[in-house]
Amino acid sequence: MASVRFNLRLVAQSHWRSVHRWQPKRWLWGRARCCMSSLVGRRVMLTRPASQAQGMAANLAALQAVPILLPVIEIAPLADTSELDNALFALAAYDWLILTSVNGVGAVWDRLAELKVPGLPPALKVAAIGPKTAHGLEQRGIQPDFVPSEYVAEAIYPGLGNVNGKQILLARADIARPALLRLIEQGGGRAVDIAAYRTLPAQADPTGLAELRRGVDVIAFTSPSTVHNFVRLCNGEQLRFPDLPGKPVFAVIGPITAQALADYGVKPDLVAVEYTAEGLVAALLNYFESQPLRNSL
Template identity: 30%
Template structure:
């Protein structure tokens, strides 16, 4: 982690869900910056838990030998849903019989909290790192199960399918639009005044949601005008693609798909006199 206070005088907007933004805000403040929390996303459980029940039954029957977790959210929601279905023990036992891959150490820590062993952690905390790990394992014609957000981007699935693997994605949570209008209105005012220096997007849905939020107060051309003054950070290619699709540019993409890596990449970008 970067230790020197490299963010003095900088205000960085964080679009994470409110219950997850505090950790990122703390890092920004420790580096001398001001964290501006503008939640562009909330998480909820899917209405239909049938896919989760099916997954737990398959993993208990040892039909699911390889499981990838792409976020701590996926782990937390999966275990909440298993508890609702009275299948917690079956889920724990099944996962501990399978080969488990986590995208990063925080996801690994969340698995450990629930008593699940972690078998593989990629060298690079990204979809590319996951694919590299799978390639080194030499898998072929296996089924890879991925409990993850509903309507996730296709990048990982397509890359795994290109390796002749079958992919089963289990929707364990959904991303929805927050409803705090007062917070959004203040953000628009601060954006217009030029007091926000950077904004970090962690998912494609957070990009689309923030656009919807801003459009309640501003026409699209004004949004683009104000965002031209802001350094835009995208965590991952799916997020970068969504930013470009709404007509904005992407300035920074960290190599690892974490908010900590995003902040470090932002500091490096600004050091280059951008």
């Protein structure tokens, strides 16, 4: 039975991988080759960590936009891993392991290697949010048992089945929302929520900050933490949010990030239909098809 978890899981999983992982990028590149991009000359500011913004920046550049990096958060290892380590040593006691980001996958597998834990117990099921998280698992030989079609934590819950009496480990950011935890507990499950990594405010990059002061066409937010820390940055730099130079469009990756923006009284100009970086670029293309190109800032 152990060999099964490293081979085929479900035909549906294979279908999900072929449909959802690669098509957005292929479509974007095809759009760049076949016609004039609506993003030509648009200055698009990316607020996620620089190491995770490269793919989106490359897609934007291929569409002749001008990507500008201003990371407002950084991903850091835990200062104390004892709680995570104890949970990983006890993996055999759990029915499900839930990973909500590729950062969580990397952090968990780094600790497994450090602790010399040989791998996941064969009976443990694994759920992942989003194609990049699933891909991170696959790179480590794990086919996720469930990946929801909507890439938010709450969408994991229906795929867990009857959670009554089940032991479920959530390994995620130290600032993760409690919504999924509450759903599991309401269903009679025992959820253990462990921080696998930290999300910290980033030191402002002088080049990116200068570009923000000059003015941009778009500011892209990919998580609630990017919203909160961008506002914090603006306050610290005497920039009036949301009345920023260039009157930028606010673009968000999904409804949870949109709500974070709404908490500051700001309605996003666009919300990606697919909650991925590729989906956000596609949403920007569609949005600007109906917008005239402004003079270069």
